[in-house]
Amino acid sequence: MKLAEFFLQQRDQILQATLEHIWLVGVTMLFAIAIGVPMGIIVARRSWFSKPILGGANVAETIPSLALFGFLLPVPWLGNRADRVAIAALALYALLPIIRNTASGIDSVDPAVREAARGMGMTARQILFQVELPLSLSTVIAGIRVATVLTIGIATIAAAVGTGGLGEFIFRGLAMVNNQLILAGAIPAAVLALAADLLLTLLERRLRPAR
Amino acid sequence: MIREPEGKPIIEFHRVGYRLPSGQTLLKNINFTVFQGQTLILLGRSGAGKTTALKLINRLLDPTGGEVRVDGRATLEWDPIALRRSIGYVIQDTGLFPHYTVAQNVSLIPKLERWPAERIRSRVDELLVVVGLDPEKFLLRYPHELSGGQRKRVGLARALAADPPILLMDEPFGALDPLTRSDVRREFHELQRRLEKTIVIVTHDISEALLLGTRIGLVEAGELKDIYWPKEFLNAKEPVAMAYLAQLQVLQEAQEEK
Numbered sequence: 001m002k003l004a005e006f007f008l009q010q011r012d013q014i015l016q017a018t019l020e021h022i023w024l025v026g027v028t029m030l031f032a033i034a035i036g037v038p039m040g041i042i043v044a045r046r047s048w049f050s051k052p053i054l055g056g057a058n059v060a061e062t063i064p065s066l067a068l069f070g071f072l073l074p075v076p077w078l079g080n081r082a083d084r085v086a087i088a089a090l091a092l093y094a095l096l097p098i099i100r101n102t103a104s105g106i107d108s109v110d111p112a113v114r115e116a117a118r119g120m121g122m123t124a125r126q127i128l129f130q131v132e133l134p135l136s137l138s139t140v141i142a143g144i145r146v147a148t149v150l151t152i153g154i155a156t157i158a159a160a161v162g163t164g165g166l167g168e169f170i171f172r173g174l175a176m177v178n179n180q181l182i183l184a185g186a187i188p189a190a191v192l193a194l195a196a197d198l199l200l201t202l203l204e205r206r207l208r209p210a211r
Numbered sequence: 212m213i214r215e216p217e218g219k220p221i222i223e224f225h226r227v228g229y230r231l232p233s234g235q236t237l238l239k240n241i242n243f244t245v246f247q248g249q250t251l252i253l254l255g256r257s258g259a260g261k262t263t264a265l266k267l268i269n270r271l272l273d274p275t276g277g278e279v280r281v282d283g284r285a286t287l288e289w290d291p292i293a294l295r296r297s298i299g300y301v302i303q304d305t306g307l308f309p310h311y312t313v314a315q316n317v318s319l320i321p322k323l324e325r326w327p328a329e330r331i332r333s334r335v336d337e338l339l340v341v342v343g344l345d346p347e348k349f350l351l352r353y354p355h356e357l358s359g360g361q362r363k364r365v366g367l368a369r370a371l372a373a374d375p376p377i378l379l380m381d382e383p384f385g386a387l388d389p390l391t392r393s394d395v396r397r398e399f400h401e402l403q404r405r406l407e408k409t410i411v412i413v414t415h416d417i418s419e420a421l422l423l424g425t426r427i428g429l430v431e432a433g434e435l436k437d438i439y440w441p442k443e444f445l446n447a448k449e450p451v452a453m454a455y456l457a458q459l460q461v462l463q464e465a466q467e468e469k
Contacts, residue, residue: 116306119269119379120320120369121295134310209310 006180014169018188021165024158025151025192028087032094032147037140039095040102041128050103057096065089065154069161086158093154094147101143105136138208145200152193156185166192217246221282221377221409222268228276229263237263238433241277245426250403250410251438252420254455255430261413264430265379268411269298281377296320299370299408303382305362307354313339313365314350320373338368343398360391367399371406378410384419396422417455421445 007014043050063071068089073079078088109132117127133140159167169185172178222245229238238260245251253261266272267279270291279286286294307316314335321331339346342364354362363383370378383399384392400422403410414420420427421441429436431451439447447453 110304110306110309112302112304112306113308114306115271116300116302116366117308119271119295119298119300119302119306121292121298122319122323123292126323131308135308 003180003183007184010184014184014188017164017166017168017185018192020163021152021155021167021189021192024083024086024090024155024163024165025148027083028090028094028151028155029144029148031087031091032098032151033144035091036095036098036143036147037102040099040140040143041106043099043103044106053099054096054103057092057099060092061096065093065157066160068092069158073161082158082162085161086155086163090151090155090158094151097143097146097150098140099143101139101146102136105139106132108139109135135209138204141200141204141207145197145204148196148200149193152189152196156189217249219247220244220280221247222251222411223280224264224267224277225280226277227264227267227274227279229260229267229272230275236433238267239276241435243428243435243438245409245411247409248407249425250412250423252424252427253411253413253430254415254417254420254427256415259430260433261430262381265381265411265413268377268379269295269300296324296373297375297377299375299378301366301370301378301380301383303385305354305366307362307365307369309354312351312353313344313357316354316365317368317372319369324373334372335368338371339365341371341402342368344368358391359387360395363387363395376408378406378408380410380412382414383412384414384416399423417458420455 039053043053060068069085072085072089075085078084113131113135114127117131122130155163155165156167156170159165159171166185166189169181173181173183173185224241224243227238227241228236230236241264243251253264255261263272267274267286268281270286270289273287281289281294281298308319311319317335317338318331321334326334335350336346339349344361344364349357349361349365354365357365367383370380384396387395396419403423412419412423421444424441426438426440427444428438429449429452436449436451437447439452444452445456447456
């Protein structure tokens with residue numbers, strides 16, 4: 001029961017850190033979606049772009065997150081504030097699943113549907129917004145779901161550059177060899193990840209086109 | 212039913228060729244004219260180039276040689292969107308939008324053409340009746356809730372929605388069971404007489420060709436072998452044409468044996 005007492009006692013700080021964490025992940029996801037979905041569309045459209053874009057996103061994924069935060073610190077403007085660095089690095093990680101799923105969603109639209117749309121005189125833009133994107137929406141959401149869960153986890157590491165959030169507890173707990181402190185960061189982060197996964201899975205199911 | 216004179220030429224192919232970027236020739240030196248209100252059948256086996264010829268008409272493909280004219284104007288001079296909006300397009304797999312209801316599918320082009328909502332609604336009802344579907348029952352269904360024959364009917368209704376003067380149909384009755392196929396075909400035959408559209412139908416079915424065609428063009432390995440009136444076709448001496456006719460004879464013989 002000691003853990004529960006500790007949580008109760010620290011609830012204001014935990015709540016505060018959770019909100020910071022959500023804010024960090026939310027802003028990151030907005031950027032990642034705003035960049036990733038258009039990139040996914042380009043990858044689906046022009047195959048000669050797909051290698052450099054997917055390759056680049058793949059490479060970004062392999063950089064250890066702590067190192068990536070470090071690399072971005074000296075970058076002008078970005079390095080001035082911790083949350084800028086964190087959001088840029090986290091968004092970079094979140095890109096790959098979003099790009100990949102957007103592209104594969106558009107690729108998997110029935111060619112007969114696309115041919116009918118073109119044949120009836122829809123413009124490329126109308127086909128994209130009225131046919132291709134609605135039909136691949138559930139696949140895109142699946143990519144966003146994977147990226148969100150990933151980001152919630154990695155965002156704890158961003159506390160190392162001073163962004164706050166649930167990682168604060170974890171780093172403090174590590175430094176003080178205090179398991180309760182570590183759990184005060186880890187448990188809410190896990191709950192957040194599970195909740196995001198559940199919500200986005202439900203959304204994905206709702207939007208899946210019937211066959 | 213021979214019309215003399217034949218009226219206004221609507222679709223014209225002048226020495227039309229189509230070559231893939233890889234250099235493979237799919238069509239060479241195709242010449243024909245479809246006059247107003249006529250139905251041309253392009254009959255041939257899979258891979259003969261029939262579908263390619265069809266796609267040259269609504270500019271899903273551009274000819275690499277010669278000229279395709281629609282309504283007296285080369286397709287390359289047409290704005291492709293405007294050209295396609297004036298041509299109904301029906302394909303074998305229907306290409307109905309799976310995320311749209313029957314009503315949304317049928318009203319697609321009228322909506323893009325910004326018809327007033329009231330007119331779109333009455334047009335959709337009217338069209339469903341024309342293709343033999345009860346609007347009350349079908350308006351709000353999705354394509355996956357329809358049978359194969361019903362989907363074909365919705366596909367046809369969608370193609371007719373903005374009342375285009377031309378209709379292109381690629382194996383419109385394909386992939387249906389034989390009984391449904393002959394039902395849908397017979398209904399279309401009656402519709403065809405009422406609508407007075409200029410129609411090009413691609414098929415490999417000889418009875419379909421004889422029933423629906425004002426003329427029958429025989430396509431073989433990228434070339435148009437000949438164009439026949441249905442009566443002429445029955446007496447054609449061309450080997451490929453005779454092979455098609457042999458199919459009909461099998462049917463007759465089977466009937467006579469019983």
